[in-house]
Amino acid sequence: MDIQIVETDKQLKDAYHVRMTVFVEEQKVSPDEELDEHDKTAIHLAGYENDQAIAASRLRFVEGYGKLERICILKEHRGKAYGSQLIAEMEKIISSKGYKKAKLNAQTQALPFYERLGYKTVSEEFMDAGIPHVTMIKNI
Template sequence: MIIKIVESDNELQQAYKVRMEVFVNEQKVPEEIEIDEHEDAATHFIGYEGAKPIAASRLRFVEEYGKLERICILKDYRGKSHGMEIINAMESVIIDKGYKQAKLNAQTQAEGFYQKLGYDTVSGDFLDAGIPHVTMIKQL
């Protein structure tokens, strides 16, 4: 997979399309909360297999953290290490910006995946968009 930081409106629309497919169509997150007030302040990432957009995420800097958000891979492309690849790309940007910690709110079904990447759970379960989540942090 080729991962790049979104640089054009076309790439941003492709990232939104991947997010809509995964979060709205597949996971039933309400469309009106998927795209939110933080989009303009975020660095967006898009992952391609060939010319096809298959992964997306966004990164914001909040307090002392690089905050990883909206990480998703199209269903047919999961299980191929693409999630790890996009996390690594995001963490590289966090480090390049001089931050030493990454933070994310993980769906509880993905908690084990993030633990394997070095994230520690620092909260109890909570609901976000009706889906159970936990907050996780990693020292970079």
């Protein structure tokens, strides 16, 4: 997968398309919750396979952490380690900005995935967009 930091309108449109497909269509999250005020200031990433957008995420810097958000892979492309590649790229950006910690709110069904990448749960379960989540952190 070719991971690109979003710099053009087309790349941003591609990233939003993947997010809307995964979160709104597949997981039934409200479009108003999926696209929010943080999109304007976040660093967005888009992942491509054969020039087709198949993955997306966004990264913000909050309270001393690089905060990984909106990590998603189109259903037909899951199981190919693309999620791990996307997170590794986000962690590189976090490190390059001088931050030492990453944080994310993981859907509980994805806990084993994030645990394999070194993330540790630091919160009780909570609901976000009608989906159970926990907060996880990692020193990088």
